[in-house]
Amino acid sequence: MTVTIKDVAKLANVAPSTVSRVIANNPRISDKTKERVKAAMEELGYHPNFIARSLANKSTQSIGLVMPSSADKVFQNPFFPEVIRGISKGAHEKQYSLHMSTGETEEEIFEGLVQMVQGGRVDGVVLLYSRFDDKVVTYLRKRNFPFVVIGKPYKHIEEITHVDNDNYRASKEITEYLIELGHERIAFVGGNLNFVVTVDRLLGYENAIRNAGLPYRDEYVSHEEFLQEGGQEAITDLLSLEEPPTALVVADDLMALGILGKLAEMGKVVPDDISVISFNNVLLTEISRPPLTSVDIDIFRLGYEAAKSLIQITENPNESVKRIIVPYKIVKRHSCSEAGKVSLL
Amino acid sequence: MTVTIKDVAKLANVAPSTVSRVIANNPRISDKTKERVKAAMEELGYHPNFIARSLANKSTQSIGLVMPSSADKVFQNPFFPEVIRGISKGAHEKQYSLHMSTGETEEEIFEGLVQMVQGGRVDGVVLLYSRFDDKVVTYLRKRNFPFVVIGKPYKHIEEITHVDNDNYRASKEITEYLIELGHERIAFVGGNLNFVVTVDRLLGYENAIRNAGLPYRDEYVSHEEFLQEGGQEAITDLLSLEEPPTALVVADDLMALGILGKLAEMGKVVPDDISVISFNNVLLTEISRPPLTSVDIDIFRLGYEAAKSLIQITENPNESVKRIIVPYKIVKRHSCSEAGKVSLL
DNA sequence: TTGTAGGCGTTATCAT
């Protein structure tokens, strides 16, 4: 039914192997037959069969995506579309396509990964997250299968290619920014502690607090899921404290948005009553009211670099491990102001 | 290197075909050998090679996703993660995985599709959008390749399996709702006119307006991209009219959010000064201020149904065409109020 | 119930 290499060969009056060489652009093939074969391909509307090619090659030109579990909720976060867009771009440049397995739970996702890998569906995978004690990483390492992680690996940092931001420093820097604005009661609203990124950001915050000689208070640190509701729960607790914070470091824009909403509901005005700064600089930060000051971690580039490194690794297995740190920058908008002062806008 | 069916066969002391049968759960195979083979698979950590299987089968157990072009911008819209989540769920239930090509421009995407299809990488594809004069549809139909579209096909509606909402009716209904609230100057802010959905929603709006004996004014109808900025441009124009509208039907939540922001900036209060209602009921609608009244089109289900129908079609080619209409419902929050009245909250 | 053999569409090795 479908037109194969043999059909082309027949029409062009050559052997299948010759056609194959033309496809591969093998240099030692006469221009004449090259033309003839190409004409035949054109005439028949021939397109190479990737599957057959993969089988012969043991290479699929496609890379697998591994999402964090509970993909249901997490996928709501604009972070993922954006990394994927970056990965897609990096992949496209090298003519790779993307493959996703479809599990929801952690177990299903793991099983999907195994099938993807052992089933030979992909040449390498990129992990869109980094969590502690991840059996995915363990598995990949044991099989010595090419992979790169977006984020900081929880172990074997020197041996795992990864692309990350310096979250520790970023978090420290924004906390210091708040301190410079005169805030002394600064709270931290983090995401799920299973993710390495959460801890990095927490540590940066803590370090800044201590460095400044401010007391580090446990009741100022809370952890929720990376979602609006998470943010909302956290802020309710925080504000019921005897000495509520005057500024918030929030680990994710979406949480910050949730917080903003809750705050407005409670009649608090940002930034006059309380300052808020968060991470990711997702599109929404611009249109929130007030527009959020946020750390732009360049999500797109995170994905882009991940794809490029992965492809490099798979195509050149003895390539050395790489760590790529994507620079961040703080985008100041209107959610932070000096402590105790009322902003003019 | 990797363990194949032959290795298992050898260890279990049977022929490869027997192993194959065990995998396929062929009934006529003795329980005894079945056990033996399974043990061998276990011991060797065998996993079937999908590629080889696909080649033999001419079936990949994976379905392709086709995004609208300019994937860069559009992908920002929470609509896509959510449909994909639905598709993923539907696919997972039947053990299918997902495949995405990686182009950005319309041309690249088309080329990616062709490779996906002719390259035998997928058993069917789902179009995540429906636009006018889409060469993707033309191509798929000509090749008689299984596909389903999410949205309403621009042509051959009776011959193309698709899953859609009744956007015409929904749009009509919310416009009537606004009219019931006493509004007489109602504007429509739509998305890109190349998408069928935009037109459906526009038509519903128009019909409601005319039915109510209200004048249909061209200057009340504008079209922008499905993004925040789009919404912002539109509202600026609308408000500078001599008789600015008192209510807005907006074709997309994200645009509505943009509008809300702009409105606040201009000192207008929603819903007192102007009512806003939009489509999609994306998560953000809840935390916007005010929370948006929006048409819940059940995006997840759109994707879920699409995947299920596609799989049904591919597995049973003489299956008849289906049209699936996913019910919508209007979720009233706090962005609409009676014309001329000031809301109490 | 199980084994044998040919084929799925390519690539790659060896000849010529």
Next chain:
DNA sequence: ATGATAACGCCTACAA
């Protein structure tokens, strides 16, 4: 410069 031929790993008649 090109042609045969044997993989790649699995499936499926056809045989036994």
